[in-house]
Amino acid sequence: MSAPTQNSNERLLTPGEVAALFRVDPKTVTRWASAGRIGSIRTPGGHRRFRESEVRGMLADLTSEATIGTQRH
Amino acid sequence: MSAPTQNSNERLLTPGEVAALFRVDPKTVTRWASAGRIGSIRTPGGHRRFRESEVRGMLADLTSEATIGTQRH
DNA sequence: AGAGATTAGGGTAATTAGGGTT
DNA sequence: GCTGTCCTAATTACCCTAATCT
Numbered sequence A, B: 001m002s003a004p005t006q007n008s009n010e011r012l013l014t015p016g017e018v019a020a021l022f023r024v025d026p027k028t029v030t031r032w033a034s035a036g037r038i039g040s041i042r043t044p045g046g047h048r049r050f051r052e053s054e055v056r057g058m059l060a061d062l063t064s065e066a067t068i069g070t071q072r073h
Numbered sequence C: 001a002g003a004g005a006t007t008a009g010g011g012t013a014a015t016t017a018g019g020g021t022t
Numbered sequence D: 001g002c003t004g005t006c007c008t009a010a011t012t013a014c015c016c017t018a019a020t021c022t
Helices: A015-022 A026-034 A052-061 B015-022 B026-034 B052-061
Strands: A040-042 A048-051 B048-051
Touching (some): A015 A048, A015 A052, A026 A048, B015 B026, B015 B048, B015 B052, B026 B048, B048 B052
Antiparallel strands (some): A040 A048
């Protein structure tokens, strides 16, 4: 049954999923992790997982929109 | 200590729960146990259970935070 | 005692790590 | 400096059936 095991409500993303969000190669995501630009969680086998909240935060923070929006139609 | 000697207040996790924490397939957790990367306890029927403290310890140990915050050039 | 969900097991594809290069 | 691609080796994911757990 479903045990109330909701330790941290943080979902983890695979390198491929993060790469898809940023439209980059998974290898690039790996480089970000190696450079300490993004936090990572390693599986015992050495593969990386990323916190979705952190990734989303980076996406939002790195997103810039036009300051003068569309005024007329 | 007033605490009753209950072996240990250790909570045991199922392969599925451990898999969710690492964002891997339950089968992968089984492989970790077979490879000796993680301690396991077998039920009389052969199913595996894992110590929560050990799992969380591994998770914490394999976690790396971003060293440089969202840096802007 | 039955029913539904999870797990073990094996085998095969898909990802990922890491280095080096463009 | 940053990213994409080629390579090999390792790890992980998905397929199945049978057994176990709740």
